[in-house]
Amino acid sequence: MTSPIAGGVDCDLHPAVPHLTSLLPYMNDYWRDQVTTRGMTDLISQSYPVNSPISSRPDWRPVKGKPGSDIADLQRQALDRFGTAYGICNPLYGVQMVFSEDMANAFCRALNDWLAKEWLDKDERLRGSIVIPVQSIEKAVAEIERCAADKRFVQVLMLVMGDMPLGKRHYWPIYAAAERFGLPIGIHAGSAYHNPPTSVGWGSYHIEDYVAQAQAFQTQLTSLIVEGVFARHPNLKMVMLESGFTWLPPFLWRLHKFWRGVRMETPWVDRAPLEIVRSNIRFSLQPVDAPPESDTLNRLFDHMQSDELILFSTDYPHWQFDGDEVLPKGLSPDLVRKIMIDNPHATYPRLTVKEMTP
Amino acid sequence: MARHVIAPVDELPPGSRKFLEIDGRPIAVFNVKGEFFGLLNRCPHQGAALCEGPLIGLASSSDPGEIEYTKLGEIIRCPWHGWEFDIRTGQSYCDPRRFRVRAYPVNVEPGTNLVKGPYVAETLKVAVESDYVVVDL
Numbered sequence: 383m384t385s386p387i388a389g390g391v392d393c394d395l396h397p398a399v400p401h402l403t404s405l406l407p408y409m410n411d412y413w414r415d416q417v418t419t420r421g422m423t424d425l426i427s428q429s430y431p432v433n434s435p436i437s438s439r440p441d442w443r444p445v446k447g448k449p450g451s452d453i454a455d456l457q458r459q460a461l462d463r464f465g466t467a468y469g470i471c472n473p474l475y476g477v478q479m480v481f482s483e484d485m486a487n488a489f490c491r492a493l494n495d496w497l498a499k500e501w502l503d504k505d506e507r508l509r510g511s512i513v514i515p516v517q518s519i520e521k522a523v524a525e526i527e528r529c530a531a532d533k534r535f536v537q538v539l540m541l542v543m544g545d546m547p548l549g550k551r552h553y554w555p556i557y558a559a560a561e562r563f564g565l566p567i568g569i570h571a572g573s574a575y576h577n578p579p580t581s582v583g584w585g586s587y588h589i590e591d592y593v594a595q596a597q598a599f600q601t602q603l604t605s606l607i608v609e610g611v612f613a614r615h616p617n618l619k620m621v622m623l624e625s626g627f628t629w630l631p632p633f634l635w636r637l638h639k640f641w642r643g644v645r646m647e648t649p650w651v652d653r654a655p656l657e658i659v660r661s662n663i664r665f666s667l668q669p670v671d672a673p674p675e676s677d678t679l680n681r682l683f684d685h686m687q688s689d690e691l692i693l694f695s696t697d698y699p700h701w702q703f704d705g706d707e708v709l710p711k712g713l714s715p716d717l718v719r720k721i722m723i724d725n726p727h728a729t730y731p732r733l734t735v736k737e738m739t740p
Numbered sequence: 741m742a743r744h745v746i747a748p749v750d751e752l753p754p755g756s757r758k759f760l761e762i763d764g765r766p767i768a769v770f771n772v773k774g775e776f777f778g779l780l781n782r783c784p785h786q787g788a789a790l791c792e793g794p795l796i797g798l799a800s801s802s803d804p805g806e807i808e809y810t811k812l813g814e815i816i817r818c819p820w821h822g823w824e825f826d827i828r829t830g831q832s833y834c835d836p837r838r839f840r841v842r843a844y845p846v847n848v849e850p851g852t853n854l855v856k857g858p859y860v861a862e863t864l865k866v867a868v869e870s871d872y873v874v875v876d877l
Contacts, residue, residue: 610804643822
């Protein structure tokens, strides 16, 4: 195995909201009463069914409660275990699923305040992602502005499967706000379930949803690139989280090939897609969908033509690897340092900002 | 380099193009709004008859959604894969360093110059009183 080094940045941790009632203290009186009187109990999507193997490594599964809901577990199993200097919390809670933008806004605000109070306040290594009510651009931007005052928020979080392709200009005020505050946009696997999780309709099994995440990431990357998001926002970084990355070279071969023939439809794409990916797009390490042979993986890195694209992640508590084998075999010490330390710091400028609270 | 007289000017009016083979090489000569251009009629990508494609303009943009359309009629688009080439330079748009089609200078010369030689007028009878399209190859 390749040994992790101390001082790394874990870019994908998932603290779990134990229950919708856990967010009640962070809602106003109206929404607190709405949740209570309507009898709303929890927001669980089918992206990570609680008992599915992917949802938690067996030895990280607590006796009771949701995996990832106890900060002591996360500290011991993820932060301490891998000598992590900074860990970025990406809460995956079904607040994006609700169709009311007002309810989504109330839940997002509560979720972000919950994260700050119950996690970021309790461990100086932790950083947060701002969850936004994507259906309302105005409210999403307002939430970014509100949370960005707290420098411990280092990223804006969106799901890879929302309502529309993410390159659409409709979303650009979100990207402008993120760029303004030095916040990358993290795009995480998962669906708001407003559309089928595959582009060909509803499947039958969980494995279909999970495998289809990679296709969704490809579709979103195409959309983001050809719609010109990075022509308008050249300094904006986007991080594909839990996306897998082994599909990247052949995907780019295809995108590049067709860009050469029809690029006049999108003349703002004035660089080859690979160059845009190199300057603006990053990927979290886990899951690594490659066979365990190190030759195969290193050939893949050659195809990617960059050692700056991958950011260390455990995807805690999701089950992507066993024991301490968070790094795939055969990575050079130089590449380990880049993945664990240099690349995350180059991507998240707010990680080391000193003043911590608003 | 040899110079080849390929046609009287009157036979290549603006908007027309002429295909011919010189020394075994497929060549196309274009008249774009009175200016003449010569290109090898073989796409450097996969060998298509590049010059049979449409002549379009160059779409560029400094801001998404805003399109500037210039060089109207000066970009040849390969009929096979749609790659664009500047007929002035032969450069491809998508990969100008690696892919470039051979461009040949084309001039209009009066017949009085041509009858003196050393120009090659393989198939044409050159008359002193006319102007001719000449390709340097």
